[in-house]
Amino acid sequence: xxxxxxxxxxxxxxxxxxxxxxxxxxxxxxxxxxxxxxxxxxxxxxxxxxxxxxxxxxxxxxxxxxxxxxxxxxxxxxxxxxxxxxxxxxxxxxxxxxxxxxxxxxxxxxxxxxxxxxxxxxxxxxxxxxxxxxxxxxxxxxxxxxxxxxxxxxxxxxxxxxxxxxxxxxxxxxxxxxxxxxxxxxxxxxxxxxxxxxxxxxxxxxxxxxxxxxxxxxxxxxxxxxxxxxxxxxxxxxxxxxxxxxxxxxxxxxxxxxxxxxxxxxxxxxxxxxxxxxxxxxxxxxxxxxxxxxxxxxxxxxxxxxxxxxxxxxxxxxxxxxxxxxxxxxxxxxxxxxxxxxxxxxxxxxxxxxxxxxxxxxxxxxxxxxxxxxxxxxxxxxxxxxxxxxxxxxxxxxxxxxxxxxxxxxxxxxxxxxxxxxxxxxxxxxxxx
Ligand code: NAD
Numbered sequence: 425x426x427x428x429x430x431x432x433x434x435x436x437x438x439x440x441x442x443x444x445x446x447x448x449x450x451x452x453x454x455x456x457x458x459x460x461x462x463x464x465x466x467x468x469x470x471x472x473x474x475x476x477x478x479x480x481x482x483x484x485x486x487x488x489x490x491x492x493x494x495x496x497x498x499x500x501x502x503x504x505x506x507x508x509x510x511x512x513x514x515x516x517x518x519x520x521x522x523x524x525x526x527x528x529x530x531x532x533x534x535x536x537x538x539x540x541x542x543x544x545x546x547x548x549x550x551x552x553x554x555x556x557x558x559x560x561x562x563x564x565x566x567x568x569x570x571x572x573x574x575x576x577x578x579x580x581x582x583x584x585x586x587x588x589x590x591x592x593x594x595x596x597x598x599x600x601x602x603x604x605x606x607x608x609x610x611x612x613x614x615x616x617x618x619x620x621x622x623x624x625x626x627x628x629x630x631x632x633x634x635x636x637x638x639x640x641x642x643x644x645x646x647x648x649x650x651x652x653x654x655x656x657x658x659x660x661x662x663x664x665x666x667x668x669x670x671x672x673x674x675x676x677x678x679x680x681x682x683x684x685x686x687x688x689x690x691x692x693x694x695x696x697x698x699x700x701x702x703x704x705x706x707x708x709x710x711x712x713x714x715x716x717x718x719x720x721x722x723x724x725x726x727x728x729x730x731x732x733x734x735x736x737x738x739x740x741x742x743x744x745x746x747x748x749x750x751x752x753x754x755x756x757x758x759x760x761x762x763x764x765x766x767x768x769x770x771x772x773x774x775x776x777x778x779x780x781x782x783x784x785x786x787x788x789x790x791x792x793x794x795x796x797x798x799x800x801x802x803x804x805x806x807x808x809x810x811x812x813x814x815x816x817x818x819x820x821x822x823x824x825x826x827x828x829x830x831x832x833x834x835x836x837x838x839x840x841x842x843x844x845x846x847x848x849x850x851x852x853x854x855x856x857x
Contacts, residue, residue, distance in 0.1 A: 426661065426664065427654060427661055427664045428668065429652060430654060431665060432745065433613060433635065433651075433652065434517070434615075435688045435742045435745055435746070436689075436691060436692045437612050437613035437688060437689075438685070438688045438689060439515060440517055440518060440613040440614060440637075441517075441613070441615070442512075442518070442521070442614070442616075442617060443520075443521045443522075443523075443614055443615070443619065443630070444521070444523065444529070444617045444618055444619065445523045445524065445619025445620065445621075446618065447618025447619060447640060447641065448505065448522075448524070448528075448617050448618035449505075449524055449618070450618070451502040451503075451504065451659045452499045452500055452501060452502045452528055453495070453499055454495065456618075457620075472484050472485060472488045473488070473489070473588055474589035474590045475590040476589075476590055478550070478572075478583055478588065482571065482572035485572075486566050486571060486572060489584070490567070493563060496525065496526045497559060497560070499526055499528060500528075501529075501531040502532075502658075504617065504618075504658040504659045505528045507662040507663065507666045508520060508532060508534055509529065509532040509535075510533060510666075510678070511678075512534045512535070512536060513680065514678050514679065514680040514681060515680050515681040515685070516669070516678070516681065517615070518612075519536045519537070519538065519600075519603065520534050520536065520537045521600050521629060522538070522539055522540070523540060523541045523619060523623065523626055525539070525541055525542055525543050525544050525586045527544075527545055538596040538597070538599055538600035538603075539594070539596045540587075540593065540596055540597040540600055540626055541587040541594075542584075542585050542587045543585060543586060545559055546558055546585050547559060547573075547583055548582065548585055549575035549577070549578060549580040549581070550581050550582070550583045551578050551581070552575060552578040554578075555577045555578070555580075555582070556585075557582060562582055562584070565582075597625075600629070604629065604632045612633055612635075613634065613637060614629065614630050614632075614633040614635070614636055614637070615637045615639065616630065616636065616637070616638045616639070616646075616650075617638075617639045617640070618641075620644050620645060621645040621646045622645045627645060627646065630646055630649065630650075631649075636649055636650045636652075637650060637652035637653075637654070638650045639658060640653075640655065641655060641657055641658075642655075669738065672737065672738050672741045673736055673737050673738040674737040676736065678736070678738065679736050681739065685739065685742075687725075687726050687742055687743050688742065690722045690725060690746065690750075691726075691745075691746035691747075691750055693718070693722075694718055694722055694750050695750075695753060697715055697718065698756070698757070701715060712757065716754075719750055719753060719754050723747065723750060726743050726746055726750070727747070729743055
């Protein structure tokens, strides 16, 4: 299957970011911009869809815009949106950056989304910036003869909260950049789905990641930079990915991966270090023994994953896959240097870094929760995953995956949350626990 190689990479680079473009929504009936028969063959974007057009030719803007807005507002998510929503909720993929304005990722169940070109759920007054109306209201105003539609408070023109040609980027764009830097995504992968990658500055995002995968039905501007290119429709390929994951889970529907589940990062570190050694540092005895120490620790961590036999099959599959990669490095290393002694490796320190950055990053998932109790519950789940990770090292005697959410623990966590204002130092949090 086309997607097999990509799935293994998703296991190695847990929670890859997703970047989507108009192509993911064509199967929901919304035309893209650049395919033949696409929208720009019929409408001139600068003449009709720029801020200039809105000021100088509002009639043209709304005459062309309203039918398009209505079509987009009525669209339903397709299987690709739905699978991304499910995989994000279950922690197989991370945040979604979308260039689309159609809200179909939200409708498809995703909750951690950066809408870098805005959206058309609402419109805001271009003059006072205070009045915001729903898009349904704006359409009703125009259909009722108000051209251009005006703000009740100051009489300024109402503009959909979308980026037009000539606009500056919205807050979500800056937020996405901040999160990308914060998550140290140079260790991670981004999967682009349904974008020609010709629109700047969005098409610079992939360069912030270690690996780029592209799912598209035609060539893109960054094909030369991608490690994986899967050619096909977004719906078909995402359907294959989901089917394969279910197959690896023994035919059972997927459940959420534990929050601190990062075996792939451990295996990737080992294979990366080994790649550096074999390419540059051959005959460096000190490095060889460090790698051996890392392998020993990595194997110990993965082989002693708590209660793995009670966990969904896919978690065992991921661990086994990672162990196979580590075993391969070990075999090559032993063939190279048969008389090794273990010294202190790189992994413990690196693992600490991963746990910290991973933990902080996961806080992003909490954007979807409104109440403190929901946030606390999610936080407990995340800590449980991380405690599981620490647990392997024998430093804490806490039972992973089976933590009892008693009132006392919830209260304690509430205090911790308040004290650290969400930026929680994991060790301090664990001590307080
Ligand atoms: P684009 O039109 O430049 O590229 C879309 C790409 O998707 C093309 O390469 C096309 O071959 C491919 N594609 C089309 N259908 C596909 C499918 N079913 N499966 C896989 N690939 C498919 O779009 P872009 O890169 O997103 O840039 C266009 C700009 O247009 C963006 O800024 C976006 O804001 C805006 N736009 C948004 C929507 C929307 O919200 N749905 C629709 C049109 C345009």
